Amino acid sequence: MNKVLITLIRENQEEIVGRWLEEIKSIGHEKGLRIVSDQLFINTSREFIDLIIVNIDQTNEARSKSLNDFSERIIKLGWQLSYITEGLQKFRAIIHNWMKEREMDSKEQMDIMLEVNTWIDPIVNHMVNNYAGSWEHTVSMQKIALQELSAPLIPIFDNITIMPLIGTIDTDRAKRIMENLLQGVVQHRAEVVLIDITGVPVVDTMVAHHIIQAAEAVRLVGTKCLIVGIRPEIAQTIVNLGIDLSHIITKNSLRNGIEAALDMTNRKLVETKVEEIRL
Incomplete structure (x- = not known):
């Protein structure tokens, strides 16, 4: 991973997190996630953004475990997959806008955004696969249960x-x-x-x-x-x-x-x- 990107993220983490939390609120309202308590929503969103940032330099094994654990909790809460995907896209956009504000030259911006894509895209794919696997398993179990109950003698x-x-x-x-x-x-x-x-x-x-x-x-x-x-x-x-x-x-x-x-x-x-x- 680009050391410049890691340094920029670490040094400006609180500012980036603050911006992202403001953006994620709109997703929560749109998806009906604010039915849960504000504190639960904030805590979960904070955990999500911390997970994204920590993920930047984790090993593959540690990355996979942390993503699995988080997605499992989100699925149990019944939150939609779009909370994950749109939240990650918001994060990508915030990093891009944040670099523009610092008037980095276009080549440096391009290099960093390529690094951001190689960082964020695997997270998106991993979370989507987790969701798909979980829902397929749930649907399969429900189908079996319905079949068992559908024609009792x-x-x-x-x-x-x-x-x-x-x-x-x-x-x-x-x-x-x-x-x-x-x-x-x-x-x-x-x-x-x-x-x-x-x-x-x-x-x-x-x-x-x-x-x-x-x-x-x-x-x-x-x-x-x-x-x-x-x-x-x-x-x-x-x-x-x-x-x-x-x-x-x-x-x-x-x-x-x-x-x-x-x-x-x-x-x-x-x-x-x-x-x-x-x-």
Whole structure:
């Protein structure tokens, strides 16, 4: 690193830091970061600028560790990546303007700015990569969690299970539904399985096709399948699309579906009256 640049930065560090902190405030307001306390914002920004300046002559190993630690804390705080990237660009601009004020000759300015670029650009790349890796990991974990929760098979009575579906059904989720159904009915030795679509907002041709496929697959392993939660608007959509559900038992509510499932397994719901005992 250019020794002149290091000396200039070290000797004028407080002035540069002061200017940068003023500039970074505008980024905080724009990105909604001032929702946190002013003191936390100032402390974090001060740590950020100190990190940039210390980074100027650190070893690669020390540089990588300090950048990793800082980016991890920023990500946990939920601060946007633009806080990092725009903050570094502001720092670059401050150094450039600061040199202009000191009336350095153009060649010296050019040499120093080239050094600044070779100093700042790797920091930008490192922080962006950290953010990308963290968000990819987070999204991946959330996707796995959603997949695990997207098609649960729940036993409600002996030999009767239910799969409540909520939200949009795409091809990947339809595959998960099929796998969970087939594995679940065997595991729970279910004679009847209810697919509850009360929480499915839209039933189009693709969704209906996936549900029919699931019902047919269950039937092939010897289990009866009922589709419950057929709301009037969904029934109308199914009719308009010309989808044939005549070979599948459907019910308009979960209660009616459970009653039908109990009947299929030679059981029924019985209301009992509890007599009041007077002392």
